[in-house]
Amino acid sequence: MSQLTIEFRHPVGPTFTQVDATFPGVPESVASARRFVEVTLRRFGCNERMTEDGVLLASELVANGLEHGTPPLRVCVRKLENGSMRVEVSDANEDWTVGGAAPAPGLGHRIVDRVAPRWGWLPRRGGKRVWFEMDPES
Numbered sequence: 001m002s003q004l005t006i007e008f009r010h011p012v013g014p015t016f017t018q019v020d021a022t023f024p025g026v027p028e029s030v031a032s033a034r035r036f037v038e039v040t041l042r043r044f045g046c047n048e049r050m051t052e053d054g055v056l057l058a059s060e061l062v063a064n065g066l067e068h069g070t071p072p073l074r075v076c077v078r079k080l081e082n083g084s085m086r087v088e089v090s091d092a093n094e095d096w097t098v099g100g101a102a103p104a105p106g107l108g109h110r111i112v113d114r115v116a117p118r119w120g121w122l123p124r125r126g127g128k129r130v131w132f133e134m135d136p137e138s
Contacts, residue, residue, distance in 0.1 A: 018078045025071025033062040033075050037087060040077040046085060050134050053115050054087055060108035061089040061130050069093045070127065088131040090124060
């Protein structure tokens with residue numbers, strides 16, 4: 001099994017504003033990513049609802065990344081200036097389409113759509129990034 005890599009970033013001051021972890025393409029990565037997101041959100045001071053929702057949604061995106069993406073998967077948890085949290089799951093598969101058409105939304109994306117106030121995907125060099133944001137007051 002590949003080793004888990006975690007990076008802490010603190011661009012300003014002594015507190016971390018972003019934490020990244022890279023997970024190998026194995027089924028156990030879903031549980032490891034859940035634990036990583038939970039610990040990180042708690043460390044950032046998120047309330048119970050934000051933490052539970054963040055863990056659920058990250059789990060869905062990591063599972064989708066393992067099934068449809070190209071590992072390794074990188075999970076980034078970022079504390080935004082307004083107190084919101086952004087979680088991103090990146091993989092090395094640049095193709096978001098199936099046979100040239102957007103994929104039908106599966107259960108995972110429907111869950112993300114219902115729970116997260118904002119979510120989407122972005123192409124990135126060498127792959128794609130699927131993200132969601134959560135607000136402390138919603």
